[in-house]
Amino acid sequence: MTHISVTVDGTAYEDDVEPRLLLVHYLRDRLGLTGTPIGCDTSNCGTCTVELDGMSVKSCTVLAVQADGCEVTTVQGLARDGAWTPLQRAFHEQHALQCGYCTPGMIMAARDLLRENPRPGPDEVRKALEGNLCRCTGYQNIVRAVLAAAEETSASEERQNTQEVTA
DSSP states (O other): OEEEEEEETTEEEEEEEOTTOBHHHIIIIITOOTTSOOOOSSSSSOTTEEEETTEEEETTSSBGGGGTTOEEEOGGGSOBTTBOOHHHHHHHHTTOOSSOSSHHHHHHHHHHHHHHOSSOOHHHHHHHTTTSOOSSSOSHHHHHHHHHHHHHHHHHHHHHHHHHHHO
């Protein structure tokens, strides 16, 4: 057993884990955070995407011991005080999910894209989400949702900047 200290969705955890335990299994089985689905266990589908120290990773390719000392954010840790993020809201409003299985990974990968490129074009969204598979939607509404979230976030930042200048 190996002792780890990890912060997940803002809560600190200390645990003894088997060195071969995957992060996705640690999140789901040990911490009960089932919002991160287990898909293929081979990193092909992207359903298990989480943020590890602010970078998106497929948690089926990371050992829990590799997260020692790190901060992990899951889709369950995004909403604040019950309020969805613009990206979560856009997925809902743009009907960017059907069965919902891929949605957590899509949202987490899209967050990574929007952090690096706050105003992506449709082709950039498609490229950024290549490692996440959806078998239901055809991706069109997913791309629309990411673009809508980018637009909302940019408009909100512009309003905030305008308010700061006039204050």
